[in-house]
Amino acid sequence: MKQTATTKTTYHIPIGPIHPALKEPVFFEFELDGERIIDVDVKLGHIHRAIEWASRKRNPIQILYMAERVCGICSYCHPAAFALAVEDAADIVAPERAEYLRVIQGELERICSHLLWAGVAAHEIGFDTVLYLTWQVRERALDLTEYLTGNRVTKAMMMIGGIRRDITKDMLPRIQKDLQYFKDCYNKLGKVFLNDKTVRMRSQGAGILTEEDALKLCAVGPTTRASGVKKDVRVDTSYFAYGDLDIEHITPDKLTGVVNGDVYDRIIQRLLEVKQSIELIEQCIDKMPSGDIVAEPKLAKLLAQLKKVTGEGVGRHEAPRGEVIHYVKFDGNDAPYTWKIRAPTYNNILPWIPMLKGEQIADIPIVAASTDPCMSCTNRVGIVKDGNKYEMTKEELHRLSVEKTRRLMK
Amino acid sequence: MTKEKKLTPEGIVKSFKDEFKTKIKDVQIKKRAAGKKKNETVTIWMKIDKSAFKKVIEHLCKLQFPHLAVASGNDLGKTIELIYHFTVNFGKRMEEINLHISVELPKSKLEIETICDWIPGALITEREKMEMLGVKIIGIPDDRRCFLPDDFPKGVYPWRRDETGPDKFYKNLHEVKK
Numbered sequence: 001m002k003q004t005a006t007t008k009t010t011y012h013i014p015i016g017p018i019h020p021a022l023k024e025p026v027f028f029e030f031e032l033d034g035e036r037i038i039d040v041d042v043k044l045g046h047i048h049r050a051i052e053w054a055s056r057k058r059n060p061i062q063i064l065y066m067a068e069r070v071c072g073i074c075s076y077c078h079p080a081a082f083a084l085a086v087e088d089a090a091d092i093v094a095p096e097r098a099e100y101l102r103v104i105q106g107e108l109e110r111i112c113s114h115l116l117w118a119g120v121a122a123h124e125i126g127f128d129t130v131l132y133l134t135w136q137v138r139e140r141a142l143d144l145t146e147y148l149t150g151n152r153v154t155k156a157m158m159m160i161g162g163i164r165r166d167i168t169k170d171m172l173p174r175i176q177k178d179l180q181y182f183k184d185c186y187n188k189l190g191k192v193f194l195n196d197k198t199v200r201m202r203s204q205g206a207g208i209l210t211e212e213d214a215l216k217l218c219a220v221g222p223t224t225r226a227s228g229v230k231k232d233v234r235v236d237t238s239y240f241a242y243g244d245l246d247i248e249h250i251t252p253d254k255l256t257g258v259v260n261g262d263v264y265d266r267i268i269q270r271l272l273e274v275k276q277s278i279e280l281i282e283q284c285i286d287k288m289p290s291g292d293i294v295a296e297p298k299l300a301k302l303l304a305q306l307k308k309v310t311g312e313g314v315g316r317h318e319a320p321r322g323e324v325i326h327y328v329k330f331d332g333n334d335a336p337y338t339w340k341i342r343a344p345t346y347n348n349i350l351p352w353i354p355m356l357k358g359e360q361i362a363d364i365p366i367v368a369a370s371t372d373p374c375m376s377c378t379n380r381v382g383i384v385k386d387g388n389k390y391e392m393t394k395e396e397l398h399r400l401s402v403e404k405t406r407r408l409m410k
Numbered sequence: 411m412t413k414e415k416k417l418t419p420e421g422i423v424k425s426f427k428d429e430f431k432t433k434i435k436d437v438q439i440k441k442r443a444a445g446k447k448k449n450e451t452v453t454i455w456m457k458i459d460k461s462a463f464k465k466v467i468e469h470l471c472k473l474q475f476p477h478l479a480v481a482s483g484n485d486l487g488k489t490i491e492l493i494y495h496f497t498v499n500f501g502k503r504m505e506e507i508n509l510h511i512s513v514e515l516p517k518s519k520l521e522i523e524t525i526c527d528w529i530p531g532a533l534i535t536e537r538e539k540m541e542m543l544g545v546k547i548i549g550i551p552d553d554r555r556c557f558l559p560d561d562f563p564k565g566v567y568p569w570r571r572d573e574t575g576p577d578k579f580y581k582n583l584h585e586v587k588k
Contacts, residue, residue: 044534045557053568053576088442088453096446218478218531229501231477236497236506239442243449243504289446314453314495314508316479325495327482338569340482342495347479350531 010038015364015397017046026349026373028356028364035360040353055339060086060160060306061299063339067326068154070341073116076109077319078341079158081326084239084315086160089328090306092295098162099241100288105149105157106240106317107277107284111182112141113320114222114270114277117372118189121267124365125202126402130192137185144178147171160302162294172285182278186271193267194255201408203263207355207367210261217350221322223371224351225251226269227261233318240317245283250276263370270372307334319344321372345373362404365397417474417499419452419507426456429469433462453508460513464523467494467511471528474498476509478525481535483543485571489514490543492522515545517572524549542569 010033017025025046031039051070055063060082067078080102087094094102115138122130142152149155149165157164167175193199209219214227224231230249234242250272252258252265259265296302312329322344329338348371355367419439426434436457441450458466470476476496484491496509515522524547525532536547537556544567547553555562568576 045555045559048557050568093443099445215475215477216530218529220477231500233506235503236500237451237508238449238504239444239451241445243451244445244447248503249501287446314510316508323479325479327480327493327495329484338482338484340480342480342482346534347531349534 009033013361017043028368030356030361030364032361035362037356037359037361037364040356042349042352044349052339052341056335059303059334060336061303063336064158064160065156067341068156068158071343072153073113074109074319074321074324074343075154076105076157077317077324078326078343080106081315081317081319081324081341082328082339083158083160084317085313085326085328086306086315087313088315089311089313089330090160090309092161092305094162094295095292096241096289097166097291098293098295100284101163101165101167101293102158102240103242103245104167104281104284105155105163107280108141108145108148110277110320111274112138112145113372114274115141117270117320117369118193118267121366121369122193122199124369124398124401125199126405127199133192134189137182137189140178140181144175147174159294160306161296162292164294166293167285167288175281175285179278179282182274186275186278190271193271198405198409199267200264202363202366202405203267203370205260206263206363207266207359207370208260208262209351209355211259213354214261214351217354218347219322219351220344220347221319221372222266222269222273223322223348225249226259226266228253228259231323233316233323237316241284241287244287245280247276247280263366266370303334306330308332312338321345322348345371348373360404361397362400365401417507419454422473422498422507422509423454423456425473426466426469430458430462430466433459433466435459449504451504451506451508453510455510455512457512457514460515460522463513464525467525467528470496470498470509470511476529478529478532478535481532481539483539483545483569485543485569485575486514487571489516490520490545490570491515492539492543492545494525520544521546521548523547524551526551541567543567544570544574 010031013030013032015028015030017027027043029041030037051066064079064082067082068075070078115134119131119134146152148167149157209227211228214224214229228251232249235247235249252268254272255268309330310332315326317324324344325342327340328336331337359367423437434456438455440453443450476498477500479495481492481494491512491514493510493512498507498509500506522545524536533552534556536550539545540547541555541558565574566576567574
């Protein structure tokens with residue numbers, strides 16, 4: 001970064017719309033005093049695609065597939081929340097077996113997503129070996145997803161009133177084998193992340209979000225739980241088969257005894273959740289009843305039934321990044337009258353501000369990444385200073401972050 | 411932030427009815443069972459009068475500090491309905507209660523007070539309601555656009571279904587000349 005001498009005590013740097021961490025467009029404007037961040041402003045909307053508007057000309061089953069394309073990583077969670085909202089409005093009850101299969105898919109997606117995040121987080125602080133290690137494990141999780149659903153990413157598994165593919169007996173050995181592999185890797189990855197001195201130096205005490213801020217700013221998911229707020233839709237409510245399963249809130253103090261709400265805690269939080277997901281899948285396989293997997297297999301009949309519905313419904317599902325909530329209102333037409341999507345990152349934007357205040361520029365990537373933001377990115381950071389415009393590439397910002405790690409290692 | 415008091419759905423409804431009486435227009439408690447054990451999740455839908463809105467939120471925050479998921483909006487023709495989706499009682503196994511507070515605003519006077527002073531996390535959702543529905547949020551700490559680009563025309567509100575809606579921007583692909 002080129003810098004000229006200035007008499008001002010603080011200066012502003014804009015970062016984005018292309019995000020330094022992950023691949024999502026969001027714009028930050030930082031007010032800095034030297035290396036320290038004084039204030040942050042976040043600007044959104046660079047990838048607003050008017051999906052809710054597009055739903056006005058589509059029927060609920062078509063919307064399922066559109067909901068799947070809201071996010072590439074949570075391609076199961078959005079249709080899940082949408083299906084729950086429609087089922088709530090139309091009073092459809094999914095068969096018991098489908099509810100268990102839905103949990104398995106949801107938890108498998110959480111494993112994929114958290115492993116992806118762990119790799120990115122390692123990359124942000126310059127540990128590319130760990131990136132490859134975690135993504136190797138994730139690859140196995142994706143292969144398992146492909147085995148169960150036929151696809152790695154956009155799985156098209158959800159259906160209103162059920163799920164589209166069953167898990168048969170001959171599939172179980174493969175699932176069990178892979179789960180065992182994840183468990184073995186979990187211990188290895190836990191050691192790498194939690195005991196490594198440099199990871200600790202970069203993440204402990206960085207990007208702190210207090211419990212009070214997390215509550216007040218309505219943070220969701222691992223971000224809020226890492227600050228000690230016990231909020232998890234899977235535990236707090238009964239939907240899918242979660243009400244039958246043995247599940248409890250996870251907060252980082254389960255492992256360390258204290259909640260600090262820093263980046264380190266958010267790493268612990270996600271690691272613990274991977275383990276929880278593995279256990280949940282095992283429970284589901286043990287307890288899964290036999291029976292149908294969808295309430296109404298004939299789609300034309302289902303659509304005719306949905307066309308008669310008037311009323312509203314809300315569906316909430318715990319996505320890997322936190323609670324996703326969909327609101328649907330029907331007025332007796334083909335298309336729903338209103339469809340409102342609220343993705344978890346929406347609520348995790350404001351918590352960035354207290355997290356980033358007081359941190360250094362080199363901490364921006366890891367702190368911003370620690371909430372696992374999901375918006376959608378280019379490779380550029382613009383710096384405007386004294387009327388001159390510089391461009392700072394993602395690589396340069398990443399280099400700054402890596403250099404800080406190296407400095408600490410000396 | 412009191413977290414100790416045990417809240418029941420009926421208790422919540424009673425507490426609001428006692429406090430606001432006729433200002434609470436309609437209340438429905440819905441229970442939905444799921445899974446093999448048929449454990450239930452409780453949802454309260456509450457319609458309130460707009461004059462009591464700020465006080466209702468204040469009352470709710472004093473009852474127990476809620477989590478605001480989001481506010482959604484419907485253009486109902488003559489009025490615009492805002493629904494604030496809250497949850498309370500989280501943190502305990504299957505005790506969470508969904509609370510959806512709905513308030514209708516006439517199109518002649520599209521104004522509502524901000525709740526950011528009680529729940530700072532409401533800022534983004536309130537900014538979204540301003541740009542998407544054209545609702546004026548009185549006292550909002552930051553009234554810039556949130557999701558719409560700065561060069562998006564003024565006076566067009568994407569979620570509206572009347573003449574201020576986005577219809578004039580529609581292009582049907584089959585009608586576009588190649």
